[in-house]
Amino acid sequence: MATLQLNQVTKSFGDTHVIKGVDLEVKDREFVVFVGPSGCGKSTLLRMIAGLESTSSGDLLIDGQRINDLGPAERGLAMVFQSYALYPHMTVEDNMGFSLKLAGVSASERRKKVDEAARILQLDPLLKRKPKALSGGQRQRVAIGRAIVRNPSIFLFDEPLSNLDAALRVQMRIELARLHEELQATMIYVTHDQIEAMTMADKIVVLQGGIVEQVGSPMELYHHPRNRFVAGFIGSPK
Numbered sequence: 001m002a003t004l005q006l007n008q009v010t011k012s013f014g015d016t017h018v019i020k021g022v023d024l025e026v027k028d029r030e031f032v033v034f035v036g037p038s039g040c041g042k043s044t045l046l047r048m049i050a051g052l053e054s055t056s057s058g059d060l061l062i063d064g065q066r067i068n069d070l071g072p073a074e075r076g077l078a079m080v081f082q083s084y085a086l087y088p089h090m091t092v093e094d095n096m097g098f099s100l101k102l103a104g105v106s107a108s109e110r111r112k113k114v115d116e117a118a119r120i121l122q123l124d125p126l127l128k129r130k131p132k133a134l135s136g137g138q139r140q141r142v143a144i145g146r147a148i149v150r151n152p153s154i155f156l157f158d159e160p161l162s163n164l165d166a167a168l169r170v171q172m173r174i175e176l177a178r179l180h181e182e183l184q185a186t187m188i189y190v191t192h193d194q195i196e197a198m199t200m201a202d203k204i205v206v207l208q209g210g211i212v213e214q215v216g217s218p219m220e221l222y223h224h225p226r227n228r229f230v231a232g233f234i235g236s237p238k
């Protein structure tokens with residue numbers, strides 16, 4: 001089980017109010033997409049959930065437990081970033097197992113987890129390679145593999161496909177949908193790409209200027225946008 005709840009969450013950097021009172025519920029196993037224009041606060045909100053950014057006010061709860069004061073490692077979440085940030089001198093296998101090694105997990109147990117993640121991501125033949133010998137899509141899969149081995153309760157993705165070309169993006173969207181199905185995990189996915197939001201989400205959260213404009217299924221937002229902004233951004237032309 002992994003539900004996430006945000007109650008009147010805000011974030012300010014000095015006098016700049018970036019997140020202005022967000023309420024949100026993410027259900028167990030839901031695929032939730034945060035979408036909105038550049039600068040609307042998507043990454044900040046995700047980083048607050050991950051514990052990489054403090055919360056100015058409001059509460060974050062996982063399965064009903066307040067997590068505001070827990071560090072990133074204690075929250076049981078895993079974040080996949082836009083830039084792959086793989087260790088260039090390490091093999092795929094070592095990149096994927098590194099966080100487990102830091103956590104003191106035995107070599108045999110690491111091996112098991114890495115092999116399982118490699119199977120899910122179809123990376124088995126590439127385990128001995130270094131990142132520079134991989135394509136962009138393969139690197140992104142390794143970055144996702146690093147999250148999978150940690151068996152997180154919630155996966156957080158911040159524009160993971162934005163560095164990939166259009167064809168690869170389409171393929172990776174399908175793979176992520178399959179991953180969501182196979183892992184039966186709760187996932188929060190940030191994108192500024194409406195098509196990604198419409199095709200991948202169970203639930204879309206439309207953000208603008210640090211405020212949630214609307215939450216709903218792709219069909220709800222498409223057919224019943226609450227305002228002009230949502231209509232223009234995602235809804236059907238009226």
Ligand code: ADP
Pocket residue numbers: 013016018036037038039040041042043044045
């Ligand atoms: P998005 O991911 O939707 O493009 P961000 O969450 O990165 O948006 O940024 C939202 C706003 O917060 C932007 O105006 C950005 O400049 C500002 N911001 C983000 N991080 C900081 C920071 N560390 N200090 C000051 N302002 C920040």
Ligand code: MG
Pocket residue numbers: 042043044
């Ligand atoms: Mg961002």
